[in-house]
Amino acid sequence: EVQLLESGGGLIQPGGSLRLSCAASGFSFSSYAMSWVRQVPGEGLEWVSGMNYNGGRIYYADSVKGRFTISRDNSKNTLYLQMDNLSAEDTAIYYCVKDYNAQVRSIPLDYWGQGTLVTISS
Amino acid sequence: DIVMTQTPLSSPVTLGQPASISCRSSQSLIHSDGNTYLSWLHQRPGQPPRPLIYKISNRFSGVPDRFSGSGAGTDFTLTISRVEAEDVGVYYCVQATEFPRTFGQGTKVEIK
Numbered sequence A: 001e002v003q004l005l006e007s008g009g010g011l012i013q014p015g016g017s018l019r020l021s022c023a024a025s026g027f028s029f030s031s032y033a034m035s036w037v038r039q040v041p042g043e044g045l046e047w048v049s050g051m052n053y054n055g056g057r058i059y060y061a062d063s064v065k066g067r068f069t070i071s072r073d074n075s076k077n078t079l080y081l082q083m084d085n086l087s088a089e090d091t092a093i094y095y096c097v098k099d100y101n102a103q104v105r106s107i108p109l110d111y112w113g114q115g116t117l118v119t120i121s122s
Numbered sequence B: 001d002i003v004m005t006q007t008p009l010s011s012p013v014t015l016g017q018p019a020s021i022s023c024r025s026s027q028s029l030i031h032s033d034g035n036t037y038l039s040w041l042h043q044r045p046g047q048p049p050r051p052l053i054y055k056i057s058n059r060f061s062g063v064p065d066r067f068s069g070s071g072a073g074t075d076f077t078l079t080i081s082r083v084e085a086e087d088v089g090v091y092y093c094v095q096a097t098e099f100p101r102t103f104g105q106g107t108k109v110e111i112k
Helices: none
Strands: A003-007 A008-011 A018-025 A034-039 A045-051 A059-061 A068-073 A079-083 A092-098 A116-120 B004-007 B009-014 B020-026 B036-045 B050-054 B065-073 B075-080 B091-095 B109-112
Touching: A018 A034, A018 A116, A034 A068, A034 A079, A034 A116, A034 B109, A045 A079, A059 A068, B004 B091, B009 B020, B020 B036, B020 B091, B020 B109, B036 B065, B050 B065, B075 B091
Parallel strands: A008 A116, B009 B109
Antiparallel strands: A003 A018, A018 A079, A034 A045, A034 A092, A045 A059, A068 A079, A092 A116, B004 B020, B020 B075, B036 B050, B036 B091, B065 B075, B091 B109
16 A cells, blocks of 8 residues: 655744655655645645656756755655745645656556645744 | 646536536647646545546546546546535646646535
């Protein structure tokens, strides 16, 4: 069974930093691209960042470029999102999402974690 | 970036009646591998999104057959043949043909 378990969310002051983690299990993590998607409560979904299976290709939404850093440790089956210089606009639920495997032409975005809430407030 | 536009944004429906949601992309979603990575998600309040449909018209395991997807190129449709009470919530289309992934604005389905 595929499981994605996010952690690291919480309340942080503007300008602060936070690192989210996503522990993956039930699939061959090192073979899949992964993405982070966020959602302001009550609003729509916004893709934040994605990374291919080995970290060789990294993508960011313009809204977070230069402030957020995605990374992965395939030996630990874990995806990370380092978030720096946070502002109130970054307040959201952050979801870890299993993405694409080009070798097997898998289904992108087929599994979502439960999400972790990040609140930026003074 | 590919822009995904959903209509309508709100859809009051009668139980047992059909409902449909349209999604238009600003450019073709045909991937270099020949597939079209257009998916539909359903989200209930307080829950993460649940994938319903992938590659335009394929239902994920456990998705009732009253849900169907259709379309090609840049125009796609999600249809619920007979709406049930559990179908309320927000529906999103999403393209995963290229990065950045992009979502439609969401369509809120509620019972009249």
